[in-house]
Amino acid sequence: MSFWEYLGSRHQQLLADAARHAVAVFACVVVATLLGVLIGIVTHRTEWAGNLATRTSSTITAVPSLAVIGLTVPVAGPGVAPTVIALTLYGLLPVARNSVVGLRGVDPALVEAARGIGMSRPMRLLRIELPLAWPPILTGIRVATPMLMGIAALAAYVSGPGLGNEIFRGLASPGSGNALNEALAGTLGIVALALLFDAAYALLGRLTIPRRSRV
Numbered sequence: 001m002s003f004w005e006y007l008g009s010r011h012q013q014l015l016a017d018a019a020r021h022a023v024a025v026f027a028c029v030v031v032a033t034l035l036g037v038l039i040g041i042v043t044h045r046t047e048w049a050g051n052l053a054t055r056t057s058s059t060i061t062a063v064p065s066l067a068v069i070g071l072t073v074p075v076a077g078p079g080v081a082p083t084v085i086a087l088t089l090y091g092l093l094p095v096a097r098n099s100v101v102g103l104r105g106v107d108p109a110l111v112e113a114a115r116g117i118g119m120s121r122p123m124r125l126l127r128i129e130l131p132l133a134w135p136p137i138l139t140g141i142r143v144a145t146p147m148l149m150g151i152a153a154l155a156a157y158v159s160g161p162g163l164g165n166e167i168f169r170g171l172a173s174p175g176s177g178n179a180l181n182e183a184l185a186g187t188l189g190i191v192a193l194a195l196l197f198d199a200a201y202a203l204l205g206r207l208t209i210p211r212r213s214r215v
Helices: 003-043 047-062 065-076 080-104 108-116 121-158 164-172 179-208
Strands: none
Touching: 003 047, 003 080, 003 121, 003 164, 003 179, 047 080, 065 080, 065 121, 080 121, 108 121, 121 164, 121 179, 164 179
16 A cells, blocks of 8 residues: 555544644643743742753753653553653743743843833733743744654653554554554654644744844
């Protein structure tokens, strides 16, 4: 069976796996973004705290992703839970690091001016600091997403959702007629999802970042 024939015969299953893969990654990117920005808010004003946050996140990502997924199985069980835990942990580093960098890069004069006109700390954060820090935060999200796309594929090893199941089926049966088709379909599907997500982020950047602030 040719690759195109394989896609035609399995397109419904492939689309379902792609949808599960995209939903898992998107949900974990959202959680990692919320936690990463919160870490940036809490730590960016103190040099040692910001450095500790980024170094701790870097330490997590130094651990092989398959090992992290495997270590969570005895606690969370196989399936979706270890996938979510691993993806969220690995998504934290680029978002937290860029949140710290972005918030530290806000002009102190603007913050002082906002304080001078009576803005409270939360208002300064929401209306001045976070909007100005958004470009590097978005960059961190764009860095994290393709990385999580690849890690999500490994979650199929513990019955996680997504296109990794297609890849593992192909790798588990190298002698079968569809082994290459299965591995290739899963791999290309993940690449396509990563490109679609990045295109969406590029559009989001155009809509939310003033032209003069774009890199």
